[in-house]
Amino acid sequence: xxxxxxxxxxxxxxxxxxxxxxxxxxxxxxxxxxxxxxxxxxxxxxxxxxxxxxxxxxxxxxxxxxxxxxxxxxxxxxxxxxxxxxxxxxxxxxxxxxxxxxxxxxxxxxxxxxxxxxxxxxxxxxxxxxxxxxxxxxxxxxxxxxxxxxxxxxxxxxxxxxxxxxxxxxxxxxxxxxxxxxxxxxxxxxxxxxxxxxxxxxxxxxxxxxxxxxxxxxxxxxxxxxxxxxxxxxxxxxxxxxxxxxxxxxxxxxxxxxxxxxxxxxxxxxxxxxxxxxxxxxxxxxxxxxxxxxxxxxxxxxxxxxxxxxxxxxxxxxxxxxxxxxxxxxxxxxxxxxxxxxxxxxxxxxxxxxxxxxxxxxxxxxxxxxxxxxxxxxxxxxxxxxxxxxxxxxxxxxxxxxxxxxxxxxxxxxxxxxxxxxxxxxxxxxxxxxxxxxxxxxxxxxxxxxxxxxxxxxxxxxxxxxxxxxxxxxxxxxxxxxxxxxxxxxxxxxxxxxxxxxxxxxxxxxxxxxxxxxxxxxxxxxxxxx
Amino acid sequence: xxxxxxxxxxxxxxxxxxxxxxxxxxxxxxxxxxxxxxxxxxxxxxxxxxxxxxxxxxxxxxxxxxxxxxxxxxxxxxxxxxxxxxxxxxxxxxxxxxxxxxxxxxxxxxxxxxxxxxxxxxxxxxxxxxxxxxxxxxxxxxxxxxxxxxxxxxxxxxxxxxxxxxxxxxxxxxxxxxxxxxxxxxxxxxxxxxxxxxxxxxxxxxxxxxxxxxxxxxxxxxxxxxxxxxxxxxxxxxxxxxxxxxxxxxxxxxxxxxxxxxxxxxxxxxxxxxxxxxxxxxxxxxxxxxxxxxxxxxxxxxxxxxxxxxxxxxxxxxxxxxxx
Numbered sequence: 001x002x003x004x005x006x007x008x009x010x011x012x013x014x015x016x017x018x019x020x021x022x023x024x025x026x027x028x029x030x031x032x033x034x035x036x037x038x039x040x041x042x043x044x045x046x047x048x049x050x051x052x053x054x055x056x057x058x059x060x061x062x063x064x065x066x067x068x069x070x071x072x073x074x075x076x077x078x079x080x081x082x083x084x085x086x087x088x089x090x091x092x093x094x095x096x097x098x099x100x101x102x103x104x105x106x107x108x109x110x111x112x113x114x115x116x117x118x119x120x121x122x123x124x125x126x127x128x129x130x131x132x133x134x135x136x137x138x139x140x141x142x143x144x145x146x147x148x149x150x151x152x153x154x155x156x157x158x159x160x161x162x163x164x165x166x167x168x169x170x171x172x173x174x175x176x177x178x179x180x181x182x183x184x185x186x187x188x189x190x191x192x193x194x195x196x197x198x199x200x201x202x203x204x205x206x207x208x209x210x211x212x213x214x215x216x217x218x219x220x221x222x223x224x225x226x227x228x229x230x231x232x233x234x235x236x237x238x239x240x241x242x243x244x245x246x247x248x249x250x251x252x253x254x255x256x257x258x259x260x261x262x263x264x265x266x267x268x269x270x271x272x273x274x275x276x277x278x279x280x281x282x283x284x285x286x287x288x289x290x291x292x293x294x295x296x297x298x299x300x301x302x303x304x305x306x307x308x309x310x311x312x313x314x315x316x317x318x319x320x321x322x323x324x325x326x327x328x329x330x331x332x333x334x335x336x337x338x339x340x341x342x343x344x345x346x347x348x349x350x351x352x353x354x355x356x357x358x359x360x361x362x363x364x365x366x367x368x369x370x371x372x373x374x375x376x377x378x379x380x381x382x383x384x385x386x387x388x389x390x391x392x393x394x395x396x397x398x399x400x401x402x403x404x405x406x407x408x409x410x411x412x413x414x415x416x417x418x419x420x421x422x423x424x425x426x427x428x429x430x431x432x433x434x435x436x437x438x439x440x441x442x443x444x445x446x447x448x449x450x451x452x453x454x455x456x457x458x459x460x461x462x463x464x465x466x467x468x469x470x471x472x473x474x475x476x477x478x479x480x481x482x483x484x485x486x487x488x489x490x491x492x493x494x495x496x497x498x499x500x501x502x503x504x505x506x507x508x509x510x511x512x513x514x515x516x517x518x519x520x521x522x523x524x525x526x527x528x529x530x
Numbered sequence: 531x532x533x534x535x536x537x538x539x540x541x542x543x544x545x546x547x548x549x550x551x552x553x554x555x556x557x558x559x560x561x562x563x564x565x566x567x568x569x570x571x572x573x574x575x576x577x578x579x580x581x582x583x584x585x586x587x588x589x590x591x592x593x594x595x596x597x598x599x600x601x602x603x604x605x606x607x608x609x610x611x612x613x614x615x616x617x618x619x620x621x622x623x624x625x626x627x628x629x630x631x632x633x634x635x636x637x638x639x640x641x642x643x644x645x646x647x648x649x650x651x652x653x654x655x656x657x658x659x660x661x662x663x664x665x666x667x668x669x670x671x672x673x674x675x676x677x678x679x680x681x682x683x684x685x686x687x688x689x690x691x692x693x694x695x696x697x698x699x700x701x702x703x704x705x706x707x708x709x710x711x712x713x714x715x716x717x718x719x720x721x722x723x724x725x726x727x728x729x730x731x732x733x734x735x736x737x738x739x740x741x742x743x744x745x746x747x748x749x750x751x752x753x754x755x756x757x758x759x760x761x762x763x764x765x766x767x768x769x770x771x772x773x774x775x776x777x778x779x780x781x782x783x784x785x786x787x788x789x790x791x792x793x794x795x796x797x798x799x800x801x802x803x804x805x806x807x808x809x810x811x812x813x814x815x816x817x818x819x820x821x822x823x824x825x826x827x828x829x830x831x832x833x834x835x836x837x838x839x840x841x842x843x844x845x846x847x848x849x850x851x852x853x854x
Contacts, residue, residue, distance in 0.1 A: 040706050058794045118604070122614045207572060207599045209796065215601055216571045217796040219715075221702040221723055304634060305611050321631075384699070389709055394697050476673075476697045484673040484697070487605050490628040510678065 041389045043224040048231065051224035058213065059232065065208035066236070069124050074189060080182065081188075085143020090169070095144070100284040100507075101291060106137050107461040110198050111480070112499040115487055117199060119495070120301040127199035127209070134195035135188040143182025146177025182248035189240035197233055204396040210236075223386065230383070261319045263385050307496035315493030325494060328482060330499065334469055336478035337505070339395060342414020343402025344463040348456060349488070350403060351410035358415050359438060359444070380405075380466075384473040393474045402466035406422035409462065410455035417451025418444060421499035450526050460509045464502060555649045561594040564761050567615035568600045568748055572720070572791050574784060574805035578642075580791045581783055582772025591764035603749065607636065607749065616754045617765065619746040621646075622675055626834055626841040635752040637847045640766055640820035642746035645737045645812045648678060649717035654730035661686035661739050667711035670698035675714055678736060678743075681837035685740035686816070718808035722801050740836075742829035748820065755847065762851045766820055770854060773819045780806040822848050 025045055031037050032044025043051075052059075088095040110130055118125035150173040158168050200211025214229045259489045289309045296306045307315065316322055316329070380401065391397040421444050471480025479498055486494035521528060568576050578599060582588055588595040598615055600606060606618035607625055611634065628634040650669065652658035658667060661683055676695060683690045696710060702724050704710045713720070717733040724731050737743070743774060750762060776783050784792070784802035792802060797822050815821050827848075831841045 041703060041707060055796070056798060061794055077617070119608050119612065122612075172774055190659065212571070212601060213794065213796060215700075218699050219723065220796060221706060221727060223703060301612055302630065346764055365663040388704060389707055390707075473697060473699055476695065481697065483677060488624065488673045488676065490605060490607055490634070491631065492608075492632075 002335040003188065006112075037390065039389065041223050041386050043227055048225050048227045051222070052228040052232070055225060055228065061208050062210050062213040063232065063236070065124075065212075066127075066196055066200065066210045066233075067192065068108045069199070069209065070131045070192040072124070072128045073196055075126065077135025077188060077192065078139050078185065079140025081130070081184070082143050084136070085140045085181075086141070086147065086169070086174075089144045089147035089173070090165070096280045097283050098287060100286075100288050102137065102140070103507050103510055104288045104503055105133055107466055107510045108133070108503045109461055109506060110134070110195060112502035113473065113485065114201070114482065115446075115495055116499050118303050119492070120296070120299040127196040131192040131195035131198040131512040134191035138188040138191060139181065139184045140444045142180045143177060146180030146184075147173045149180070150176040173310045175336070177253075179248065182251070186241055186248060189236035189244050193233070193240055196335065202259075210439070214445065218274050223375040230297070238522065250416070275384050298363055305492045307493055309500075312496050312500055316497055319493070321493075325386040325497065328494070329497060331481045332477075332482040333501070333505075336464075336471065336480070338465045339398050340402065342390055343399050343467060344406055344456075344459050347403040347459060347463065348410050349404030351407045351414055351455065354411050355414035355418055355448075356440060356445070359418060359440075380469050380473070384470070388474050393476070395475075397474055398467055401470040402463050405466035406459040406462045413447060413455040413458060417448040417454070421447045446524075449524065449526060450521060453511075453513065453521070456513050457510060457517075459515060461506045464506050478523035501515040542846065549686055555611060561589065561592045561651045562758075563594045563596065564565075564588075564596065564617065564758065564760050564765060565596040565615040566765070567604070567606050567609040567618040568618040569606045569621075570600045570602070572599050572795055573797055574802040575716070575746070576778045576804055577783055577802075578773030580770055580772070580787055581776045582768050584786075584790075585772065585775065587768035587771045588765070591768045593711050593761060593764050593768065595765070598760070610636075610749065610754070614632075616758060617748060617762065619750045620676070621678065621745055622743050622747045622830055623681065623834060623839060624755050625749050625778035626730060626830075626845055627677070627839045636749050636845070637752055637753070637755050638747045638749055638845055639762060639821070639847050639850045640748035641822055641826075642748070642820065643744055643809070644815050644821075644826065645714045645794050646678075646689050646741070646745040647735070647809060647812050648675060648737075648745065649733045649735040649756065650712050651705070651715055651717060651723075651731055651733040652712040653708070654713065654732050656708070656711060658733045659732060661688050664688060664712065665692045665836060668694040668696060668709075670704060670710040670713040671695050672698045672714065677837075678741060679714055681766075682736045682741040684737055685833065685836055686792045716805075718812065719801070719805045722804040724735045727801075740833060742833045744822070744826070744830060759850070763850050765848060767854045770819045773813065773821050776806070777810050777814060780810055812837065818851075818854070821851055822846060 028042075029044045032047060035042075042045050084098070088098065110133075112125065114130060117129050121129065147169075154172045155168055158171055165173065197209070197211040197466070198255070200209040201215060209235050210229055214226065214233075217225045217229065293308055296308055299306065303311065316325055321326075384401075387397055387400065391400055425443050425447065426439060429442050434442065438492060467478065468480035468483070471478040472484050473480075479502060483495065483498045486492075486498065517528065568578070568579070570576070572580075583595060583597060598609070605624075607628060608622045609615045609619050620637060622641075623637055625634075625638065629636050650658055650661075650664065664683070665688060669679065679689050679693075679695065683693060695796075698710075698713055699716070700715065702713065702715075702720055705713050706724060706727060706729055712735075717735060719734060722732045740776055748766070750758075755762065781803050784806055785799050787802075788799050792799070813819060817823065827843060827846050831843070834841050
């Protein structure tokens with residue numbers, strides 16, 4: 001995560017971030033205490049703490065289960081991520097072959113595959129798998145980036161003394177990549193926690209875990225407890241980030257700020273014959289489907305509930321129920337896609353405006369950051385009842401949920417981009433007497449274009465996730481509801497179809513953004529931001 | 531020889547490492563294993579099974595029972611098709627629909643609830659007492675039960691399109707705050723939670739308005755019925771004993787499970803006692819708990835047929851009950 005604007009406070013003053021947090025908490029306390037928001041459904045911080053204290057005996061085992069699930073996911077995700085990263089960094093061909101798999105993993109909306117995991121796996125497995133998936137991508141890209149940025153002088157040195165590929169890898173590249181990998185772990189740790197909790201909502205025969213506790217408590221009509229569980233989850237995610245930030249600092253002295261890398265590494269293929277390029281493209285497209293098959297074979301789940309790609313095609317096009325299935329799917333897509341698009345645009349626009357204002361009005365933005373941070377890690381299931389009371393169950397709710405999940409990562413990426421605009425370029429128009437706005441228009445905004453694209457890539461899967469969660473929990477429309485209802489009706493064909501379609505749509509949108517980005521940036525003579 | 535089986539291949543060993551995550555299990559040497567998937571988190575709805583486990587009734591029958599708790603998003607039928615459990619508790623409408631429309635190999639071998647405890651719950655200040663009162667109102671329904679509500683509305687000549695159905699996440703807050711007019715939930719349970727907050731509620735059972743179906747029907751796959759018939763009969767016998775003990779004094783058992791079965795559920799003992807007393811008349815039957823009479827099965831089939839689910843008598847197997 002990037003250093004937030006104004007994070008560092010000058011010595012001898014109360015850090016403004018802390019001061020604003022205190023003001024915010026006081027405001028929250030007043031609002032909560034007098035029940036000013038949503039007919040009192042927003043509890044005050046003290047009431048939440050009181051409830052936490054009363055419930056304290058419940059927590060340890062739930063926290064333990066969540067930690068175990070996420071730690072295993074963190075472990076596997078990192079093992080696979082680092083391993084795959086090394087292979088990809090050494091062999092661009094493998095990287096190209098696996099691009100489809102990597103894009104699919106990056107863009108898959110967790111909510112769409114959680115039901116599939118609970119259907120085919122048991123016990124802790126769904127949480128471990130979901131946490132692993134959340135970790136893999138971050139670590140893999142961090143490894144690839146780290147290795148390929150190794151100092152060529154050191155590489156030449158080892159080569160000159162007769163070192164082979166393995167020596168170069170162990171003595172130079174892996175060491176050089178360590179800071180990058182460790183910063184990858186930082187982002188990956190909270191991902192693992194959130195992935196595990198999300199899978200816990202899918203149940204699966206275990207009574208422990210914060211997600212399970214949250215679901216069990218929904219029926220109690222106790223907003224204080226829901227918020228308490230949400231805050232504990234948030235704290236765990238935040239602490240896991242901090243822990244790895246400290247480890248990284250201690251071992252490699254690396255303080256490099258890192259955001260989630262939204263660029264799926266692709267490998268360079270410009271000097272290859274067309275036939276071979278086509279072959280790799282086809283392989284890269286086919287590989288995700290092979291993994292799908294392998295997964296079903298590996299779980300040994302029976303055909304009735306585990307649908308292969310062929311099974312889904314059969315369900316959607318050749319079975320007696322296919323006409324009705326197609327109609328329901330198209331209807332749901334018609335409801336989901338427009339909202340997703342609009343939510344993404346508004347979220348990006350909001351993030352862009354805020355990133356710009358963070359340069360113009362740093363104080364105001366700082367006050368807003370703590371809220372933004374909490375909305376990112378707070379399980380939406382805990383927030384949705386509150387949001388429903390405030391916003392109702394219409395499109396506005398879906399939009400707000402979507403904006404809230406897309407805006408923060410987009411903002412961090414953009415703010416980082418704006419901070420990197422060369423000072424001399426900013427000062428030139430200033431010297432000629434241009435105002436702040438004019439300078440923005442002429443220099444800062446065009447210069448941040450690569451980061452706008454990076455932010456867009458990052459928000460595509462999140463937007464779909466946000467919309468589907470809102471549909472599932474509140475509005476009862478679109479893909480989210482279709483998925484949930486299909487589970488109720490034991491309509492396994494539809495469950496797999498929705499999951500596959502959600503991943504395909506998300507991956508396709510990602511690819512469209514990448515293509516648009518390449519064209520625009522090439523024309524402007526700019527480079528892709530990572 | 532050690533053979534890597536296909537489930538292991540995907541690393542289920544990872545889950546096996548985690549002892550604390552293993553489900554509750556009553557060990558007994560030389561007994562036959564049986565896995566049971568419940569339909570909800572550990573609460574009063576499953577009192578009978580907890581009593582039977584704690585009193586060793588399954589062990590006495592030679593069963594090594596593994597009890598798997600459910601949750602809002604566990605679809606019980608899926609677990610028995612996937613082979614994660616041998617036996618599960620279901621809502622008969624989804625089970626019969628799956629048999630009829632997807633050829634799922636299920637058999638219903640008993641029923642916990644003679645009368646489905648699902649009902650429409652509303653605030654006494656804005657009461658909804660009959661299906662007709664729902665017209666123009668917003669009803670929050672768990673996605674699993676949309677099918678049951680459609681059924682009940684059609685049976686009572688209410689156009690389902692006139693009722694606004696929204697997803698229900700088992701949170702009573704929207705009802706208490708008036709954001710929805712009614713929720714579909716167990717009338718044996720939610721009224722307690724809401725009345726604890728000082729609000730009076732009214733409710734009616736879907737059962738009393740023509741949707742005459744059982745609930746928590748005991749379902750197995752045809753394969754398990756063949757291969758584990760003896761164990762299933764033993765399970766029915768032990769479970770019935772557990773339920774009988776439980777209902778002998780519905781107030782007595784819930785406090786005993788406070789720190790075992792109910793630990794960490796976030797629910798109060800008072801809530802479980804309320805549930806246990808409220809469910810007694812819906813579960814008990816003169817023929818013995820789990821019984822399915824011909825009239826009862828008929829009523830189920832008729833209610834489902836009215837909404838286009840084509841069930842048959844063959845989907846029920848009452849012969850195991852006779853062997854108890």
